[in-house]
Amino acid sequence: NWSMGNYIEQTVKEIKETVGDKKVILALSGGVDSSVAAVLIHKAIGDQLSCFFVDTGLMRKNEAEKVMKTYGEHYHMNIECVDAEDRFLNKLKGVSDPETKRKIIGHEFIAIFDEQKQKMKDAEFLAQGTIYPDVIESQSVKGPSATIKSHHNVGGLPEEMDFKLLEPLRELFKDEVRKVGRELGIPDHMIDRHPFPGPGLGIRIIGEVDKEKADILREADDIFISELRAANLYQEVSQAFVVLLPVKSVGVMGDERTYEYTAVLRSADTIDFMTATWSHLPYEFLGRVSNRIINEVKGINRLAYDISSKPPATIEWE
Ligand code: XMP
Numbered sequence: 001n002w003s004m005g006n007y008i009e010q011t012v013k014e015i016k017e018t019v020g021d022k023k024v025i026l027a028l029s030g031g032v033d034s035s036v037a038a039v040l041i042h043k044a045i046g047d048q049l050s051c052f053f054v055d056t057g058l059m060r061k062n063e064a065e066k067v068m069k070t071y072g073e074h075y076h077m078n079i080e081c082v083d084a085e086d087r088f089l090n091k092l093k094g095v096s097d098p099e100t101k102r103k104i105i106g107h108e109f110i111a112i113f114d115e116q117k118q119k120m121k122d123a124e125f126l127a128q129g130t131i132y133p134d135v136i137e138s139q140s141v142k143g144p145s146a147t148i149k150s151h152h153n154v155g156g157l158p159e160e161m162d163f164k165l166l167e168p169l170r171e172l173f174k175d176e177v178r179k180v181g182r183e184l185g186i187p188d189h190m191i192d193r194h195p196f197p198g199p200g201l202g203i204r205i206i207g208e209v210d211k212e213k214a215d216i217l218r219e220a221d222d223i224f225i226s227e228l229r230a231a232n233l234y235q236e237v238s239q240a241f242v243v244l245l246p247v248k249s250v251g252v253m254g255d256e257r258t259y260e261y262t263a264v265l266r267s268a269d270t271i272d273f274m275t276a277t278w279s280h281l282p283y284e285f286l287g288r289v290s291n292r293i294i295n296e297v298k299g300i301n302r303l304a305y306d307i308s309s310k311p312p313a314t315i316e317w318e
Pocket of ligand 1: 195196197198199239273310313314315316317
């Protein structure tokens with residue numbers, strides 16, 4: 001019989017015993033798992049924990065600020081924001097192949113990890129928000145589907161690093177991680193979030209990525225997500241986001257002819273993310289989101305709704 005209070009108390013005790021007076025580093029992505037791991041470890045060892053958040057320039061609107069505010073200001077954790085926007089965008093310049101983009105982003109994450117490791121030579125432990133399903137997945141023999149896309153996680157540990165791993169959530173399922181997070185006082189809007197892929201907006205800007213497109217997509221995505229929340233639909237769907245296409249089309253705004261990007265709303269309903277159906281969102285709702293995005297986001301003049309299921313389509317477009 002799993003009890004939250006016991007779990008937290010017991011785990012905090014174990015972390016203290018394991019870590020002693022040593023230092024711990026953690027890459028905080030702002031996702032549920034790394035956030036809950038960070039707060040739990042911080043509760044146990046306070047300032048012996050140092051976190052870093054990598055701002056890739058491919059994060060959602062105000063993501064870096066939200067993370068720094070919540071964990072830096074509210075929890076008073078040691079947390080550094082690594083501003084790597086230029087690095088990621090420069091490396092991605094001129095690249096439009098999805099797998100190549102994923103590899104570039106993954107390599108850049110590892111390079112930044114390495115640099116942080118050099119800066120924190122005195123840390124003995126690397127903490128990760130690994131949860132039980134991750135443990136199972138990495139133990140299972142992967143079929144061909146595993147290679148359809150090269151997945152990577154921000155918290156992935158490159159082979160050559162010689163830290164001891166600290167993974168306090170290893171035995172928990174996602175819903176248990178969320179419960180622990182709530183009990184630790186992490187705000188709901190940080191705990192109930194849909195999954196967000198490691199490569200971020202880099203794989204939601206179809207084709208070549210640049211800052212202008214990332215800024216456009218951030219605004220559109222923020223409107224879609226805010227409207228889902230306002231309509232109490234955010235928790236009804238499993239994952240929702242906007243995709244920006246490298247396609248411009250003609251439109252009209254007032255007396256002006258426009259020639260701007262096309263964006264796509266994607267919303268999926270799924271249990272395990274292996275198969276999914278498109279969400280049957282109300283027409284009224286879709287209309288409102290479409291009007292807002294086209295009126296408010298400079299650079300988009302046309303919106304489509306993705307009605308593909310997985311398989312054969314994937315949830316992400318790249
Ligand atoms: P697909 O597009 O394959 O996505 O149907 C299934 C789920 O996985 C997420 N996803 C990723 N997550 N790193 C991640 O951490 C990745 O490279 C990655 N690619 C896809 C996707 O958002 C969806 O939840």
